[in-house]
Amino acid sequence: MSCRATTTTREVLHPRRARQAPPSQLVSTIAAASPRTSKPKAKPSTSSSSTSSAPPSSSTSSSSSKILLLFRSLNLPKHNRITVSELEGAILGFVNSKLPETNPTKRASTSSSASSSPSSLFTAKSYIVTGNVVFSPPSFSSSPLNLDFPSLIPSLERSLLSHINPSTRLPNPITTTIFLRTLPSLQLLVEQCPFDLSPEGRKGSKVHVVFLERRPEREKVEELRRKVEAVGERVWWSGEGHEGDAGNKKKDGKEKRGEEIGGEWGKEVVLWFPEGHLKSKTNLGVVERTLGMKGGMRGWTVLTGSMKLM
Structure with a gap:
């Protein structure tokens, strides 16, 4: 499902904590989540400029383009504390920084003041607060992004070591290992x-x-x-x-x-x-x-x- 770049939805995805979870544990989604069936059907495309750069793809390629990033040892009682919105923003900011300056995706994301994410063509959605983030590029196979995301994982881990808490503006290094799965x-x-x-x-x-x-x-x-x-x-x-x-x-x-x-x-x-x-x-x-x-x-x-x- 696609959405406009200016749309931000916050929802709680944990089935048992939907009413009790405090705001810090709310799942911040940049694109609305849709349930997966055993045989996913092709998602309809829209004319939205924020998500139409990649050519239409089949349900298989659309699903396989998404990756699950599993972070080790996040949000322990006294260690590696980070909100889901901070984590998603760090991922999107990191990916945007890896795009070449001449890439149309980066130019579009930096020139649009209305966009709430570093790049309106990427999405990051979290399931609860333990570091389970689904990252969705326009398409790994057919877009002009030329990003080999698996090879960027070590750099993403290192970038989290210099994470700054946006509320306190103090260093908040996150020491983790990231496991990527499709x-x-x-x-x-x-x-x-x-x-x-x-x-x-x-x-x-x-x-x-x-x-x-x-x-x-x-x-x-x-x-x-x-x-x-x-x-x-x-x-x-x-x-x-x-x-x-x-x-x-x-x-x-x-x-x-x-x-x-x-x-x-x-x-x-x-x-x-x-x-x-x-x-x-x-x-x-x-x-x-x-x-x-x-x-x-x-x-x-x-x-x-x-x-x-x-």
Whole structure:
């Protein structure tokens, strides 16, 4: 769904905190979110100048152009405190700074005083305050932006280290790791996850996903499995049964292959806690130390809620 550049909508997307959330936890959206169905239909285009620079695309390319940015360890009790509007503004400002001065997108965004965002052609939408941001460019494949966003992630992380609190004008460095995922990779993760994902099966936040910065070694995964199963819990690796990116699974008569989504597949482990997350014995630190890399943990409800924005 497209909207005019001057439109700003604030809404609470957490299903259980819609009435209790304080203003600082409200989700600031630059474009209104629309629910995702299992088979998304093509979104109608409009004549709005703020969103019509990219040629019309199919529902597949429109969805796949959006990316989910998962930030590690944001808004802890005394560390990495940042509002969703600050985070979204930092992302949009960073992206706008990477556009060449001759790019028409940057010229349009800097010359329009009415625009409330650094670039009216980009959107950033958050799901709750833990750092789950859907970033939407006009189109990765067909626009003249020439931005290789995955390669910009390290620079975005460094830029947050110099973040300034807009209210106090004091330095507020944000130390984080960003994990980037596309909708096709997340859909494949949901389809292949072997755990009970029904509301009853997930009761008590039993299912959690750890997003990793790279694909772990199989030997490390087996070591993690032994540790997890020793305390009565379970783990599933998204790369199981796969040789590199060539793994596949048949579902509804169709063969899905990890190679379809490039290097993303195999960079998640899913944990199942029979007693619920609050009583779990396997925390993020155990996963990171065993696999030898950083990760970001999200509950299944947070994951699916973020996917609805894509």
